[in-house]
Amino acid sequence: MSEDNLRRFLSLPYAMIGSDSSARSMSGIPYDGKPHPRGFGSFPRFLGKYVRDERLMSMSEAIYKITMLPAKIFGIQKRGIIKKGAFADIVVFDPARIIDRATFDKPFLKSEGIHYVVINGTPVVWKGKFTGAAGGKILRSQGYY
Template sequence: MTVFAMDEADVATAISHPFSMIGSDGLPPGNDGKPHPRMFGTFPRILAKYVRDTGLLSLPEAVRKMTGLPAEAFGINDRGLIRQGLAADLVLFDAETITDRATYEQPQRPADGIRMVVVNGRIAVEEGEYTGARAGRRLTAA
């Protein structure tokens, strides 16, 4: 079921609040179903629409709301920052071209502008191609 109940002004107010975090509850579909487009589009949309296009968030603030702030809030101590000794979960993207392309009709369309995804220090996606690396794991608070 898809319900359109969000108001853009409310979204802008929520994501600009200093304590708000940015995440997604998009999950892969089971039994050949279609996921919500937010599974592939949440983070690129924030970076394109709310950082680059409208300037509602600065790039450092948006990245903090997607990484360090949630890791800290949920007690996941080895993630969220780039620092020696922490897990290397990184996304290399072009801030000028990143764009979400997922739609309700094609919810698994990858975003433009993402060059590489590194999970636990292993390259998982490079130039839009999945490498086969399966370095992820379920995360729990420390």
């Protein structure tokens, strides 16, 4: 897809942001090979390049496109919003510094500007460092059986 078409797509009010990259470990067997850099940089690239630098939309609209909108569309309850009774999934980042660094040659480079990541109330990144905790789980829509 050309950059111009990508910009047009990202700007559509109903466009959700996601990635089809597989989960990868920073060490061990899943670390082998060279995955696509989007596995470590899709969201920071969107927020840093297209939202902050190119101003395709406001930061709040961008956050909506990667949180609440996908949760609503896919019927994933108690996700995509910060409120009492919802799961505590929170990323604290510096809007002035967030950017992807992964390349095809070095696909495992961590993005910059991400300070804290909490998944289901479990801190998995604290002060920019992985904690070793795994707070995630498989998400299914309400209609899945």
